Amino acid sequence: MLMLAKEKSDMLVQEMQKNLKKSEIRFQNIVETAIEGILIFDENYNITFANKNMASMLGYTVEEMIGRTYVSFIPESHTDVYNYQVSLSKKGEDSVYECCLMKKDGEKNWFLISAKAIFDDYGNFEGSFSVLTNINERKKAEMQLEEKNRELAELSNKDSLTGIANRRCFDATLEQEYSNLKQSNGVLSIIMIDIDFFKEYNDYYGHVMGDECLRKIGGVLKYCIRCSADLAARYGGEEFACILPDTDINYAVKIAERIKQYIHELKIEHKKSSVSEYVTASFGVATVRYSPERTPAEIVAIADKLMYKAKISGRNRIEYAEV
Secondary structure, three states: OHHHHHHHHHHHHHHHHHHHHHOHHHHHHHHHHOOOEEEEEOOOOEEEEEOHHHHHHHOOOHHHHOOOEHHHHOOHHHHHHHHHHHHHHHOOOOEEEEEEEEOOOOOEEEEEEEEEEEEOOOOOEEEEEEEEEEOHHHHHHHHHHHHHHHHHHHHHOEOOOOOOEOHHHHHHHHHHHHHHHHHHOOOEEEEEEEEOOHHHHHHHHOHHHHHHHHHHHHHHHHHHOOOOOOEEEEEEOOEEEEEEEOOOHHHHHHHHHHHHHHHHHHOOEOOOOOOOOEOOEEEEEEEEOOOOOOOHHHHHHHHHHHHHHHHHOOOOOEEEEEO
């Protein structure tokens, strides 16, 4: 489509240059019968010509468009596109690009724009000639598809019960963050969390209450993990996990303590727990540096062993190590 647009533009410019010498009337007929919009700008990018189709697409009359600056039709979010294209034209470079233009009623419309620079006989920049094809419906469909794909990607990485990241997202993020340590030479902390006596909780209170308990724990993690680089995830069943890039052992333990405290403050009754009248959790915190001999799975195993140590040491506690 970009090639077709450029070919149309080149053909129209050639026809324009040939017919301007022959007849202004014939040129007028050519541009007025073109199904595309046509704009001609002077060296300051003021509009010197607009065909009726172009004016109609933007909701103006031709007379209303003449003399206006091109940039006055460009939404603020697209001014960088405008500035770049102007710089290309002034260097004599033709271009084909997509851009929004504002209609008279304020609505944004997408156009495929083929632009060709115009120079006088002495090589001085005189302005630009542009052919504009309305691609608004196509662009809307593309944007809707992108949004759907984004939503699907989010769903594929989100735990449907708790609303935080799932195991797949955790594994992929850990792989990426651990790989980043090769360059940064920084540290990475992992927190593994297991709800104490959760099977007993489920058996006594039922799976509906069990799911509600997990949702509340997920909410605590979402609240406590606020840095944009950090990740809170449901690792599986009653296990949760956090990835904390550039976080040393001391701060990672503080985050684990904060999560532990907030879980306590939920005061979720647990009559079948032997350590508390409320739901509690055990934590394993590991901080590592990059080593080519250590895999992300081994990092998780280290934090998991620390969590298990917390469980066999009495539960409702935090075990940690820097390895």
